[in-house]
Amino acid sequence: MDVTQLAAVDTARAARVLDKVRSAALSGQRMPVTPRPVIGQSWARMLRSGVDPDHDFRSGLLSHEEVQRRRQSSTLRHVLPVLREGLLSVADVARHIMVVADEEGRVLWREGSAPVLRKADGLGFQIGADWREDVVGTNGVGTPAVTGRPVQVFASEHFVRSQATWTCAGAPITDPRDGRLIGVVDVSGPLETMHPATLAWVDSVAKLAEARLRETHARSLERLRAVAAPLLARTGGRALVVDRHGWTAAVTGMPYTERLALPKSVSAGMRWLPALGRCSLEPLAGGWLVRAADEPVTRAGARIVLDLREPRRRSVEVSDGSGSWVRELSPRHAELLYLLAVHRAGRSAAALAGDIFGDPARTVTVRAEMSRVRRYLGPLLDHRPYRFTESAEVQTLLPDQPHSLFPHPRDRLTPARGH
Template sequence: MATSRGLRALVAESWFRSAAAGVRADTVHAPITLPDDTLRDHREAHPLARVFPLLEDVLGQAARDCDAILAVSDEAGQLLWLCGSPASLRRAEPIGFVEGSNWDETIAGTNAPGMALRLDESVQVIRAEHFRTSVQRWSCAATPIHDPTTHALLGVLDITGGVAIEVPQTMGMVRAAARMAEAELARDSLQRRTSPEPAAHRADIAVNVESLGRSETLLTVSTGSRNPVTIRLSPRHSEIVLLLACAPRGLSGDELAVLLYEHDTSDSTLRAELKRLRGLLGDELLASRPYRLVAEISADWLAVRARLSAGDVAGALLAYRGPLLPQSTAPGVGRLRAELENELRQAVLTSRQSNLMSTWTRSAWGTDDYGMWRAQYEHLPTTSPLRPLAAAQLRRLDRELGVGQPTLRRP
């Protein structure tokens, strides 16, 4: 907040950009850059038109309840939709916070929608932090919305109001709603690409799954010559897709539940998760009885295993970006994670190549691997500058883990 001690750094930088662009602090209105005769067509053609009803449903009533305004802008800062009580909308008219107005910070001065566009990140601006005096009785919280396929900036979701929205929870709600909108855009794009086509023209579906070193899987779906669509899955959906990708023949509901949940859970819980996942992927990609992915599957962890099978330990280590869904506690995922890590680790040890061992011990998952440090030490040339480092790491681990004093010598 702006206080007698000064502005926050990012706000001060925005003030400088606003002043440098010629914005005057005593300017009352934000300008209209989309007059009524072009606003409607511009809104209908904009990608966010597909998700505004969702945003209004999720946040609209909350905005009205706290006497605030829900606003959605395009990538140029032009307000395309406003939602709020009649009284709050009337109070916003004198400062030009109306549909068709432009709130780019170089046009309207420092404000949350404009800064969110400029910085491409979530921003909250509180009262006196606004550059224009007429806006300083308002507060706002905004976050960008991106195209899930191209990652291009589509626009901004904003809540503008009074004291009631200055709590941290407002920013959390705005971010959550924006992520829901992006997920809906991804689902819409994916379903349009996987919708049934005439048999003679139906394109094969290829799916690439990336789960190494990630808490949330990236799923890329390709259909023929169309541009691929990449979706970031929720942690639970990440686990389900990983398990199905490892079971080409599919899994029954009971089998999937055993692999997915640490403790017994109701069938309805799993069915609800699968229903949500099918809503995202579509029936053409996620089949049932048994549950399976109907596509040509490739995956980053399968690529590691393929290289190991071919004897390419260096290539497998290079492709290994970390443990499989490291934050997952699903039993099936944990078993796959441990199997892959053990296979790769054993291959590195068996290679007797100190450079591969060094790559392992420099990683986040291998830095405390006593056995690997020991093997690395023993296979390093006596003149290697890495040998004292390996010896020091062994002594550190001996102190921390109580492994027992090693005898550091060449075999």
């Protein structure tokens, strides 16, 4: 039985079924209906992390000043008009509200039906509230942030009992420049407002927001290209102009590369960069002029530290005798590199697809992600199969509970912490 389809014709019956399913799952009894995989996996994470299903936990709200600071610094502010245009007119009529949260699950904007906003207050779904999954359980803000995909949560699919009168559909919004999560847009309302098409609607508007960000980025590169042209015309040797995120605006004396891997904290001076070796970095308005030194690029004997201890701060650090750099990782890239660290002999695209998605046929997605990884780890990775080079020393730092590393656990080898 598909409970979400049942909910479209009989909301009350679907809610009763899900309440029985949830009670059985929490008590370890046989469930009358198997929950959807995305919900079952979320419940498993909640049970492992110790979220209390009967306790309506609410962390302190952010201050008004902190909310304003986050709004001003968030990339989400650039796509609010798209979200409002695509969601608010329908949401208000359908007795929904639109909620926009940042990458840490903090609610920064909340608009829509006034009566529903008051109901949301009773759930603690307020401006400045923390709706991470590991704080308030399975929900339409925190769960999409963990899984990286759109999720609809209906009635007792919410892990915390007090939210069982609610329905929500949320979709992650990522920065097209680096694939990093910047927030989640969610449409929520009382139980009776549930409709199975809501998720597709919210996801399509989230994708429109990402398209707007791509357009904005393309325009910024065009402006930087106008600045770069006269500079590069006077520059000898290998050089390129990139924006602050490493995207290339113009290049001279070398093959075009779409993006240059920059360390998180970059400053002017001589630096070692992947693929180019030692470089001189000079600041420009909106980016960097990068001049490559005439030295061979080699990473023999490189040491790679894959730090997975903090779920929201996963990173890879590369160092050798010529320098070091650190890069934060998206959840998908962290998972791919973890698998390559475990399987030093290598993994095919089909094997990685099976590891991550449970579907060996999803090789196109894996190859696309590995292509992005190779942009910053290229000299340290081989392919056919994908693997770290034999000369690289790889160390993996794991959290205290390695089984909760990723949202889609598979049967994997787990290296000892620190190895």
